[in-house]
Amino acid sequence: MKLEEHLAGHDQDLRELVLKIGEIGKVIHKGFASRQSVSDTQNVYGETQMALDKWADQVLIDGLRESGLVKYLASEEQPDVLEFEGSKSDIGITQDPLDGSSLIGVNLAVGTIIGIFRGSVLVPGQEMIGAMYVLYGPLTTLTYCLKKGVHEFVLDPNGEFVLQSEDIRIPDGKIFAPGAIRKKYLDGHLKWIEALEADGYKIRFSGSFVADVHQILHKGGVFTYPGIVGSEQGKLRLLFEGNPMGFIVEQAGGATSDGYRSLLSIQPDGVAHRVPIYVGGKKEINLINNINGGI
Ligand code: F6P
Ligand code: MN
DSSP states (O other), rough: BBBBHTTTSSSSHHHHHHHHHHHHHHHHHHHTTTTEEEEEEEETTTTTHHHHHHHHHHHHHHHHHTTTTTEEEEEOOOOOOOOOTTTSSSSEEEEEEEEGGGGGTTTOOOOEEEEEEEESSSSSSOOOOOOOEEESSSEEEEEEEESOEEEEEEEEETTTEEEESOOOOOOOOOOEEEOSGGGGBBBEEEEEHHHHHHHTTTTTOOSSSHHHHHHHHHOOOEEOOOBTTTBBBSBBBEEEEIHHHHHHHHHOOOESSSSSOOOOOOOOOSTOOOOOEEEEEEOOOOOOHHHHHHH
């Protein structure tokens, strides 16, 4: 089944938005071959931006502005929320145009992550009406959730997104993807990691959040980029990474946490809000919440 048919039954503007982002994803994928160079500028978080990041950001901004489907747009690569005058809809979106971009130069999977709201995006993630990501790996896939299940499509040789997995549910699994530096772990986090190791969990961490969470969604287990000594709020961002991927995993029967509570319950203090991230199975998330609650 094609993506367009699968979207039947959702609001017209949301259907158009998911299709539009799928089309932009195809353009971004095609840009990989010609735009590998590193630019010398830094984004608002002080990270060096690949030329491809900035280009992908602009392709999304231009495409979404022109579509008339989006009123508010927050991007990981922009310091402020953009507002598009004359939009025919009230959709607000968050975008991480190319998550995992440090892996572009070594040809590992990276992706585009989108959160979808009605109106403002500076609200807790539980107000999201949808989320999606396009993963550029050996195959290009598109996963979307508009609160009626999590569904995955694969880009076929004819350039069509066709259904690959419907109603994905996160299984039990013994994979963990632990980010950051072990010697800087906080007490609760270290206890939790040791509990997973004692239980036979196997490490799978690529350096691309979107790809690592995608794997967890299919195989079970848990991804974490925790708060550490000196960076208690961690590295990843609530709006662009934690919330959209967390929304998808929660809708697939999993859970999220900042170590204490669901990521989706947190009021962002601005676009650049960083947060310790735990995303995966309910069992693993309950364990970190319980360990921290007991400390
Ligand atoms: O977007 C930030 C990011 O690239 C994530 O995709 C990834 O999980 C993380 O940073 C990796 O960070 P580090 O280089 O510290 O392992
Ligand atoms: Mn990112």
